[in-house]
Amino acid sequence: MQSRSSGNMKGIDVSHWDGEINYNTVKDQGIKVVYIKATQGETSVDTYFKSNAVKAKEAGLLVGFYHFLNPSTEESAKKQAAHFVETIKPYHCDCRLALDMEVNKGLSASTITNLSKIFLEEVKRLSGLDVVIYSYTSFIKENLQKSLNVYPLWVAHYGVNTPGSNGVWDSWVGFQYSEKGHVRGIGTECDLNEFTQGILLPIKKEPVKQPTITPVPAHKPxxxxxxxxxxxxxxxxxxxxxxxxxxxxxxxxxxxxxxxxxxxxxxxxxxxxx
Incomplete structure (x- = not known):
């Protein structure tokens, strides 16, 4: 796994636990990326989601959204994906849509891996956007399998400069290195991250519209x-x-x-x- 680097983008991730945030003040401190909790389970929407989504974009930050998966059945994983995509649809997104996978509810590693795949693929199908999976080094070791490494990783591992080996991924596009950060504009301790360019969605270029010219035969009266x-x-x-x-x-x-x-x-x- 690569280490932190000054060339990476500074980022935070937030939810209702962080309360009201002054995003202009946050941006002034060099923060470029903010991941916002949108949904959890099949019906829950974070109480600060809409406010965070609007204000972070107005401040000119690169915005991403994440969903906290409650693992149970394949049908539920698809419903949660649909709930996530429908909730974020009205808001601009700059970063890969993230699956927050950090509880197993007593399910096996193969089941957790399968539910993660189903959720990610359903999100991609419904939104047309790329995805990323977020999890802890320790959780990955116990609950996720190598078939998931086709998706990029946003890894959490605190108190280190380089995330530890997890047995599935050997690189990351996001690294959450602290949960006790202090950022002006946020009244609580918050999660601190570094992101590579790989966390960003590709910029879609609008096709150039050519003028429509109706040819007139040169010698037609x-x-x-x-x-x-x-x-x-x-x-x-x-x-x-x-x-x-x-x-x-x-x-x-x-x-x-x-x-x-x-x-x-x-x-x-x-x-x-x-």
Whole structure:
């Protein structure tokens, strides 16, 4: 596992336990990323979720959301995923959607691993966004299996500069290194994190809209208000050819267009034809 680095982004994660937060003050201290608890279980929404989501974005922070999974059945994992995605849908998200997996409710490691997979894949399917799994080093060792390492890890391990080996992942995109941080703008001790660029969702670029151009054939006659059509002279044209093409006479063309010399027309000249 890699160690902390000054090149990483500073971050925090918050929930109702942190109360009202002054995000402008938080940002002024170099914090760039804030993960916000959104939901837990099949129906619960964090009481400060909406306020945190709006105020953190208004302050210009990179925002992510997480769901605390209550593990039970596969059906419940899918319902919890749907609840999470539906809750966060109205709010802008910059970071991978996170699964907070830290309780086993007496279930086996294979069951916890399977429920985590089901939740993550359902979130991806419903939201179209990338995901990340959050857990503690000690919990991972006891409850999660290697098949989960296809998803990036946000790991919690306190009091160390480098997270310990967990047997599943060998790198991280997020590292929660303290739960007793002090950040101005937050009235309680809070979780401190470092994040790599891998925690961010890819920026979607809007396709450039090309102007719609309706081509007009270069020599197609067009009607005017006087019941005339017009023809643009091209190379090799003569009045005789034009008159023959439109079933008229050279004399009519000369009169209608005030042509002084019927033997002298030029490319690009617009000829009226009755």
């Amino acid at each position: 067009q009607s005017d208000k006087q019941n005339h059509v017009t023809y643009t002279v091209k190379k090799g044209d003569t009045l005789d050819k034009i008159a023959t093409k439109y079933n008229t006479t050279i004399t009519n063309l000369v009169k209608l267009n005030n042509i002084k010399n019927p033997n002298l027309i030029f490319v690009g000249q617009v000829i009226k034809i009755k």
